[in-house]
Amino acid sequence: MNKIIPRTLKGFRDFLPAEARKRQYVIDTLRKVFESYGFEPLETPALEYEEILAGKYGEEGERLMYKFEDKGRRKVALRYDQTVPLARVVAQYQNRLPLPFKRYQIQNVWRGENPQAGRFREFIQCDIDTVGTSSLLADVEIIACALDSLYKLGLKRIKLLINDRSTFEGIDNAIISSIDKYKKVGKEGVLRELTQKGMKQDEAETLLNKILLTKPNARITKIFDLIRPLLKTSLPIEFDPILARGLDYYTGLIFEIEIEGYDVGSVCGGGRYDNLIGMFGDKQIAAVGCSFGFDRVIEAMTDLNLFPDELLTTKVLVTVFSEELLERSLEVISNLRKKEINTEVYPDADAKMDKQLKYADQKNIPYVVLIGPKEAESDSATIKNMKTGEQKTVKIEDMVKIVK
RNA sequence: GUGAUGUUAGCUCAACUGGUUAGAGCAUCAGGUUGUGGACCUGAAGGUUGCCGGUUCAAGUCCGGUACAUCACCCCA
Secondary structure (H helix, E strand, O other): OOOOOOOOOOOOOOOOHHHHHHHHHHHHHHHHHHHHOOOEEOOOOOEEEHHHHOOOOHHHHHHHOOEEEOOOOOEEEEOOOOHHHHHHHHHHOOOOOOOOEEEEEEEEEEOOOOOEOOEOOEEEEEEEEEEOOOOHHHHHHHHHHHHHHHHHOOOOOEEEEEEEHHHHOOOOHHHHHHHOOHHHHHHHHHHHHHHHOOOOHHHHHHHHHHHHOOOOOHHHHHHHHHHHHHOOOOOOEEEOOOOOOOOOOOOOEEEEEEEOOEOOOOOEEEEEOOOOHHHHOOOOOOEEEEEEEHHHHHHHHHHOOOOOOOOOOOOEEEOOOOOOOHHHHHHHHHHHHHOOOOEEEOOOOOOOHHHHHHHHHHOOOOEEEEOOHHHHHOOEEEEEEOOOOOEEEEEHHHHHHHHO
């Protein structure tokens, strides 16, 4: 028999406990903030009928989508983003989802891209969207919720860049996507691309200068006015006429959030897209939303050291002295767990104490409980603080106080 | 889809222009102390040098292909 090599698929990742804990912390935090704004959870299947997803993401998307036949010979595809499934859900459950519908969705999506920095084939998307209203207040709430989310994660030095699709009125999508690269390739780079796409040098220059000098329109100034009272802190908010987000489906607001001291790109972006959600019905439905770059958020927070020190699971390790005293250990464990203290037992009664302590040390468990013959006699236990090395023998009832 | 670079022990790396039996640190396991972790010491285990083929008396080393990884383009989160 051939030996099977343990490995992961190209572009797919394992998250070992230290990493997985960080991710869960971020998800938990985001979820709480989303819900505080009235967004409700939505989950959709990983697999959809291919026809639901096909033709929705352009040529590139079509190439990158995971498609195959299932056992029943149905043509299926893996979730490619969360917006198309949202559109499907809105069309499918019209009678059960009164509009406006506010939902958040935190699930994996799959794209068969070539992996590179911060890009994988399986990754989490965190989306919030409000469907069924074109009110500017909905736009403002999305932005406020996004800012609040990052703020709660400790990302306090953030900058909001905001623009409106009307800045690019009448301009071809291909041209817009070149202009969007302004920050990356500079003015010369954009002009070079534009002339390559068939524009004359002076035409391109005139266009670019005109865009750079655009002033915020009425919608944007209204958004500015509305957002200030919503946010207690005064965040830098900037009108940025060059911002296009590369996507051609936006119809109004476009925004991005950047982190100061982390210039790998935006960690959140979104806008209004009033012509997309209605794709499965016969009427258009207005929508506004945004998406967090989950992996970038994790990376930025790691760089800036923003994760709480004690993202621990186990609080107490109860050691086992011998087979005879195992029962005493189990009693203590049961007591601690009843008090909602995360407790684990060293699973081998024959293991020496140093090995059991070493295990606690490696797993960063803050407290270790020892119950040997001495303690058993007096119906007590010794509790050791692994950080300070202090230890004392106490009655079992008193142990909870020390740990908590 | 395109391009650049790389792949040697679980991890990080070494091995002069091709030349005996491919080395080290960390991690693992055992012991140094049978009720106390992080340090230290001793020892053990761990490799068909990513895979397939070619050149050569001889390949970890050279050549071709392929898989994977990293980075970039395209595109995007």
